[in-house]
Amino acid sequence: MEQNMDFIWAVGIEDTFVTQVEKGERPLDEYALTQHYECWKEDLDLARESGARMIRYGIPWYKVENEEGVFDWEWVDEVMNYFRKHPDLIPIIDLMHYGTPHWLKNEFSNGRYPDCVAKYAAAFAERYSDIVKYYTPLNEPYVNAEFCGLNGVWPPYHTGLHGFYHMIMQLGKGIIKTVKAIQSIDSEAVMVHVDATKKYFTYDPALQTEVDIWNENRFVMWELLNGRVNEDHPLYQLMLQYGVSTEEVKWFKEHNCNFDIVGINYYPQFSVHEVKRDDKGYIIYPHVLGTGEELKDIIREAVNRYQAPIMITETSFRGSETERVEWLNDSVDACFSLRNEGIDLLGYTWFPFFDLVDWEYRVSGKSAEEELMPFGLYTLEMNEKGQMVRKENRVGRRFKEIVKNIKT
Template sequence: MQFQRSDFPEGFLFGVATSSYQIEGHAYGGAGPTHWDSFAATPGNVVRAEHGQRACDHYHRWEDDLDLIRDMGADVYRFSTSWARVLPEGTGTPNAEGLDFYDRLVDGMLARGIKPAATLYHWELPQALADKGGWRNADMPHWFAEFTETVMRRIGDRVWSAAPINEPWCVGWLSHFDGAHAPGMRDIRATARAMHHILVSHGRSIEVMRGLGMGNLGAVCNFEWVTPASDTPEDIAAAARYDAIYNRFFLGGLFRGEYPAEVLEGLGPHLPEGWQDDFATIRAPLDWLGVNYYTRKIIRHADGAWPNYAEAPTRLPLTQMGWEIYPDGLRDLLIRNAREYSGDLPIHVTENGMANPDTPDAPDTARIDYLDAHLAAVQEAIAAGAPVAGYYCWSLMDNYEWSLGYEKRFGLVHVDFDSLARTPKASYQALARWWRD
């Protein structure tokens, strides 16, 4: 790595991120069934039908995992809470074991000098709520507010930061329009309603946490830099539609109280009645914006039904996920998001990293190069005036990569999924050398 702490502004924070279902082991501790359990049990949805029932067994190994975070010198651990672990039926009586687990986890971070950065929801919806329509149901904001109050009454006095929902685009579009994640739908009406209800649920969750006296509350969205495949009007328009759906829909709701015209062209007729009246809730004031960034997309026009776009190939190197490595996109998104949406609010790069076919015997130099280039992009954004305040690697350890099972390795720490042994990789050691400065 070419950097050290002194190369970044005073107080700049470094950290690592994970999510509950991907590492904890959902079979343990009284957690209820989720729509991801059902999705994974359906043939064809997940590579080798792999699931999160054991995952990395973080539920039992959390102390050793927190030691790994402490020992590399990370300031922040961005973790998530499992709704079905806390409320197995989605509402009603809490699971004491689940609340006790997150209580111990937060105390364990504080005891090691690590700032707990909580994300309430990272994709595993309780099956009981999925049976009622999940994010399509207009009652979701009420249910999500109840979940927020239940878990944050227990740990909210000790978390350093909190955000309601990880990557709304994945929860809404990828899961209801593309069908690639649970609940695996391909339905434009379901998509419109899910995307809107996600934002209303976010706003209600912020309101609940403010009511509990909590601060340092934010939103975490995922972004891809978008480039037209050519300078033809058709490709430029297609790229604008992709950008509006992926990058600008959620920011527009959160910061402007409006949705982009390019999205309303397709989703507008399917939004719930009175949707325009919900922006007062959606725009609940935030203290920071989280940016998850991995890649760029080159977009071309495609004939057919809205949204009329398709991905074009790139000549740049790819990660194990098949994603183009394009650090300039992180720089440009950080600058654009600040100028056009979040203003002076601190921005945290809440996820950035790469999947690589790692083995414990070979240094993951490709990941070191990836992180190095993206940290340089962060520096360039700061130099251009973007108020970037933190950078968190995805992920602490290899884990369950949703519909792609366990073969895509994002971790700074290698996990043997037979023995569950953890082995820090060269990238972990490289970051530790200067994070500990």
């Protein structure tokens, strides 16, 4: 971050792009479903009015490079020119938010993926390095590997720990090559390594080993990128058991990167899991409602592991405006409690800025309006003309108050 920056208030626009479909599925492009492609200027104006100084903002790779090696920057040019004209709103560019172009067959499993994503990143940096200094090479590798590799929900539909670790390897190589490609063009670029954070616990002592495994898996991408996985690492033997080769681990040791900023994504309803057995004896991992204390625990551990500046790059609450305001207050209190401990916590991001369309839209058959999820500082409502109208709510007004009154 810039040396003269104090605490950073930020927002982010939901930008998931999973557009390959199989039978019964529909493309999931949040910009299309929320009409951001048409309303982008209004949305960025509202973000500036909120008092946010930074915004996490995604690029739809599948649209930009619809044909391999042929880049269409027309729409992106307009948005980037906005940031050029309004330097008071600094973008953190999400180069990858889940989806790949359709020409990349087998998506993340394709052996060419790491090089292809790095070429796209280089093309972006060459065009916009005068505007953009902050990058997220790939958003939430844990969730990406979970949906694409562990649970088989998204392409390439792998399952199990074999699929999970295969995705982690592919995504990780893409991240490293993306970082190197951008740095070759702009040596001053700042990398914000964002991942979903988790905390697992159990009341069953017999399941503690399972808890320990998943409390390591939640950090596995950062561990790899930082070159920390070796023969002594708690996950090393498990990764080899599920298909990772010693050569792959060695590759990350030889190509590791330091972290400019570690980005923490934490959602009270999704980030904390109890490990237990169901009625049939199977191990399950249900969500339990997390608090600011779990958020602080996760951040302390990330600081202890990586000794890098931290930024909360996503947090919010799915629920009523009252529930969202309560979480906004609680999570901000958690931030400044950590700063009072001396932790280098740079900023706070409410994500998403306005409501999103539930990812279940891909398979539910419901309309985008029916799938709207109440997360945002702005509520989305469909009017009689079929337009998604942005309406500031109590959460947005409270966010403005906090930003105005808390300066450091």
